[in-house]
Amino acid sequence: MQSVGRPKYKQIERKQMAWMAADVDQLIDDGHSARLIWELVGRLDLRPFEEGIRSQEGQAGSPCWAPRLLISVWLYAYQQGIASARELERRMAWEPGMRWLCGLEIINAHTLSDFRMTQQKKLDHLLAQLLAALSQEGLVDLNTAVQDGTKIQARAGRGSAHRRPTLEKKYAEAQAYMQKLEAEAQEQASGERTRQEAARQRTARERQRRLEAALEELQKREQEVSGKQKKELRVSDTEPESRLMRHTEHGGWQRSYNVQLSTETANNFILGVSVTTDQNDTHQLEPALGTIQRYTQGKPQRMIADNGYATRENVQALSQAGVELIAPFKDEDARQAHALKRQGISVEFSRSKFVQQGDGLRCPAGRELPLTGQKKHHGIPVQIFQAPANTCHTCAHQPQCCPRPAERGRRIEKPMESEAMQQYLARMESEPAKTLYKLRSRIAEFPHMRIKANWRLRRFSVRGLKKVSKEALWMVLAFNFHQWIWALQKQAVNA
Numbered sequence: 187m188q189s190v191g192r193p194k195y196k197q198i199e200r201k202q203m204a205w206m207a208a209d210v211d212q213l214i215d216d217g218h219s220a221r222l223i224w225e226l227v228g229r230l231d232l233r234p235f236e237e238g239i240r241s242q243e244g245q246a247g248s249p250c251w252a253p254r255l256l257i258s259v260w261l262y263a264y265q266q267g268i269a270s271a272r273e274l275e276r277r278m279a280w281e282p283g284m285r286w287l288c289g290l291e292i293i294n295a296h297t298l299s300d301f302r303m304t305q306q307k308k309l310d311h312l313l314a315q316l317l318a319a320l321s322q323e324g325l326v327d328l329n330t331a332v333q334d335g336t337k338i339q340a341r342a343g344r345g346s347a348h349r350r351p352t353l354e355k356k357y358a359e360a361q362a363y364m365q366k367l368e369a370e371a372q373e374q375a376s377g378e379r380t381r382q383e384a385a386r387q388r389t390a391r392e393r394q395r396r397l398e399a400a401l402e403e404l405q406k407r408e409q410e411v412s413g414k415q416k417k418e419l420r421v422s423d424t425e426p427e428s429r430l431m432r433h434t435e436h437g438g439w440q441r442s443y444n445v446q447l448s449t450e451t452a453n454n455f456i457l458g459v460s461v462t463t464d465q466n467d468t469h470q471l472e473p474a475l476g477t478i479q480r481y482t483q484g485k486p487q488r489m490i491a492d493n494g495y496a497t498r499e500n501v502q503a504l505s506q507a508g509v510e511l512i513a514p515f516k517d518e519d520a521r522q523a524h525a526l527k528r529q530g531i532s533v534e535f536s537r538s539k540f541v542q543q544g545d546g547l548r549c550p551a552g553r554e555l556p557l558t559g560q561k562k563h564h565g566i567p568v569q570i571f572q573a574p575a576n577t578c579h580t581c582a583h584q585p586q587c588c589p590r591p592a593e594r595g596r597r598i599e600k601p602m603e604s605e606a607m608q609q610y611l612a613r614m615e616s617e618p619a620k621t622l623y624k625l626r627s628r629i630a631e632f633p634h635m636r637i638k639a640n641w642r643l644r645r646f647s648v649r650g651l652k653k654v655s656k657e658a659l660w661m662v663l664a665f666n667f668h669q670w671i672w673a674l675q676k677q678a679v680n681a
Contacts, residue, residue: 210289213282219265220283222671224258230315232257234308251293256301257312258287264664267640269647269657271299302660303648309659313459314481316666320455321482325673327452330622331486333474333495334449334630335467336638337442339645340428340654347420347430347441350404356423357397364390400426427651429463435638443646445658446470447633448478448489451625453673454632457482459662461655467494471511472503488512490626498566498607505606512622515614532586540571540598547571547598551583555598567602636668637661 214220235253262283263274275295278284320326348356367387403426408416422428422441431442444465448458458477462470471491479485488510496513504511522536540547540555547555555571562568573595578588588596603611613619638644643661646654 208290210286213286217675218283218286219668219671220258220262220287222674223261223265223667224254224287226667226670227254227258227261229319230312234311235304251297251301253301255287256293256298259284259293259298260302260660261664261667262287264643264661265641265668267642269643271295271302274298303653303656306652306656306659309656309663310481313659313663313666314483316663316670317455317457317482320666320670325453325670326455326457327450328457328482328484329487330451331448331457331474331478331489332451332626332629333446333467333471333489333491334626334634335444335446335470336634337431337433337440338445338638338643338658339433340422340425340441340443341646341649342422342425342428342441344441346422346424348400348423349417349420350401353397353400353404353421353423357394357401360390360394360397364394396426397423403427425649427463429465431465443651443654443658444470446474446477447630447662448474449629449633451629453669454629455666455669456633456662457486459658461651461658463651467491468497468500471495471500475504475507475509485509488622490622490629492626492630498601498604499564501610502604502606505610510613511610512614512619514623515611530589535583535587535596537598537600547600549573549587549596551581551587553577553581555596560602561599563599563601566604569600569602571598571600572596633662633665636665 232253235257239250241247241250259274263269266281266283268274268277272295274284275292275298278288278292317326321328364387367383367390371383371387400421400423404419404421407419407421411419420430425441428441428443430439431444432439433442444462444467446458446460446462446467447456449455450457458474458481460470460473460477464470471489475485475489485507486509489504489512491511491513493514493516496511496515501511522538523533526533526536535550539550542548543554545557549555553573554577555573557569558572559570560567561570573588575595578584578595581587588594641664646657648654648657
């Protein structure tokens with residue numbers, strides 16, 4: 187009987203170097219996004235990015251990477267959800283799109299990082315150019331802009347936020363350490379300091395600067411609050427400008443920035459972007475209009491937003507600018523709910539339940555509140571109506587209507603709505619306005635979904651408001667190029 191031996195397999199040797207032939211142009215197909223990005227970037231005027239390049243033809247010195255290539259690389263990277271320059275450098279060794287873009291070359295991470303943080307003016311010019319090109323091709327609707335904000339996490343972690351005593355202690359320690367390093371450096375000859383010692387000194391100096399910035403930011407925020415809130419204030423010692431914000435998608439609180447996006451309705455292109463440290467959107471509508479005008483050299487006929495933007499100040503500002511606001515105004519009871527609860531007043535006796543009667547008001551119990559005066563609140567004229575004390579003291583509903591103070595009758599302050607506000611309220615009751623508002627969620631939420639859910643860019647890769655604003659602009663550029671490719675492919679299918 188013949189014996190059965192062990193199977194004999196071909197051996198795989200992975201720890202080896204090999205020369206291989208590669209047809210670079212065949213690494214990706216004709217419809218690959220890297221190829222399309224390269225082509226579309228080539229249509230734009232990149233001369234502003236060439237200003238200041240010291241490497242010139244016919245002169246000594248090494249050549250540099252072309253702005254067209256670096257822009258294309260970063261746009262492709264963000265569309266792949268890559269925001270790290272080091273990760274981008276690693277992927278250039280194996281990712282087909284990156285290998286095709288770079289022609290099998292590898293760009294240093296420091297070069298990539300420095301270019302990404304190029305001058306804001308150049309990035310603004312690039313977005314403005316892109317929107318102008320899209321407008322010429324009839325791909326954008328500049329008449330309607332949908333405004334919305336989304337929270338993107340900062341680099342700073344939860345543990346980096348401290349109260350004043352801790353920040354002052356850390357700052358004193360950083361100062362002492364810096365003085366120690368400087369004293370050691372003075373004892374040595376100027377040429378004897380090692381690279382490690384120089385690096386330690388740079389790190390210590392940067393640490394001291396960040397703590398100084400944190401204390402300055404804390405002092406600024408302390409002026410906005412008082413009492414116990416002032417003692418509980420915390421500021422990040424690694425990223426002072428970041429703020430604790432609530433994220434609606436998961437309900438949690440993270441140190442973040444508020445990114446404001448203005449989106450058009452034809453193909454969902456973003457017309458404007460800005461980054462703020464404000465936690466809510468109330469004061470962002472008028473600046474957003476200015477941002478749109480800066481990028482498009484025009485202004486929309488109307489802006490659609492949620493009720494967070496619907497304030498009398500915003501209605502007046504947009505009306506003066508000749509722009510219609512389509513946003514639901516919170517009903518009177520919703521706006522007064524917190525104040526009513528604090529004052530112990532029942533909902534049945536809220537301001538909206540008092541009806542006009544001649545020059546005064548009539549309460550739900552039938553008592554009269556005559557007009558007693560007028561004032562201005564946040565620049566808006568307000569009429570003051572107040573019932574005599576004896577009128578309310580004899581009313582059975584006093585505990586629900588005016589529980590305090592007992593010596594006065596019920597007081598109502600009613601805004602005198604401007605003509606712009608009256609037109610806005612009437613407009614929001616019309617069917618065309620209601621139909622337009624139905625577009626809001628579909629248009630406004632789409633860029634958030636693409637950037638944060640599909641590309642998983644939920645956290646900035648740089649620190650500080652200035653750098654974060656540049657990265658947000660790169661995200662918007664990547665998104666608009668993605669939409670440009672999609673619109674061109676749709677046109678080709680329908681042709």
